[in-house]
Amino acid sequence: MAEKFVAIDFETANASLASICQVGAVTFEDGRVVDSWGSLINPQDHFDWVNVDIHGIDATTVKDAPTFQQIYPAMLDRLRDQVVVSHTSFDRTALFQAIAKHNLTGVSCRWLDSARVVRRAWAQWSRSGYGLSNVCGALGIRFTAHDAVEDARAAGEVLLQAISTSGIGLDAWMTLVQKPINVNARKPIGPTFSNQIAMKGNPDGALAGEEIVFTGTLTLARCEAAVLAAQAGCQVATGIRRTTTLLVVGDLDIRQLAGHQKSIKQRKAEELIAKGHPIRILTESDFLRIVDLVH
Known part of the structure; x- marks a missing residue:
């Protein structure tokens, strides 16, 4: 065929x-x-x-x-x-x-x-x-x-x-592609809801290998967004660093185009991007659509 x-x-x-x-x-x-x-x-x-x-x-x-x-x-x-x-x-x-x-x-x-x-x-x-x-x-x-x-x-x-x-x-x-990467391995225990922001990601998640940070005003509680990201495979961090690959910005905040109106995290991410670090900046609505697709 x-x-x-x-x-x-x-x-x-x-x-x-x-x-x-x-x-x-x-x-x-x-x-x-x-x-x-x-x-x-x-x-x-x-x-x-x-x-x-x-x-x-x-x-x-x-x-x-x-x-x-x-x-x-x-x-x-x-x-x-x-x-x-x-x-x-x-x-x-x-x-x-x-x-x-x-x-x-x-x-x-x-x-x-x-x-x-x-x-x-x-x-x-x-x-x-x-x-x-x-x-x-x-x-x-x-x-x-x-x-x-x-x-x-x-x-x-x-x-x-x-x-x-x-x-x-x-x-x-x-x-x-819908099955665990190692079908013989014990299924990893996914993160549960808590007030914690930083957490490890599900290693079988579609976004495993990504490190994500949140900034700005989100429609979700920050800890709830962190759980969604970790379930999808992301390592969730509280601040921008050289290992960060994704920054999720509240939809309203991302529309603030003047540099001084951006959050400290976004400005730091852009500084790293300018130096060649592969960080992708996403709106919250795009992030939510992505995790919905990969779950």
């Missing part, structure tokens, strides 16, 4: 995952690329220097580009009724958030997280180090990071190598 899937990737203008400014979708069939498509998108939103520094896309770049609503039909044509692959859950969440933001009809497809595949196909990446650039470097997959089409192609090639190495086909991986 032919093994066909579409790998997808998005770049965003700011910390809101709905602010999509570039899309890439690469279709694979029987181990080869049969379609490669991408487009810049005018997000009709502000560009944050943090994001621009990563992908090089700014307001000038997209001033004549189509909006998400205009490009969405072409996206639907490629994704509808397909297995859609994204590396981690962030791109899947970005699509869902953009669809909701623009009040569009959702796409009917089956999703596969290639990062979850990597964690089960290769023991050395079962707990950490499964980011796309790191995995591609080790597997000899060459690509230009933070270009949506290139990232999508790389995610697809990673999945193909996992299928080849493991001997496990696409349909079987759709089921396997």
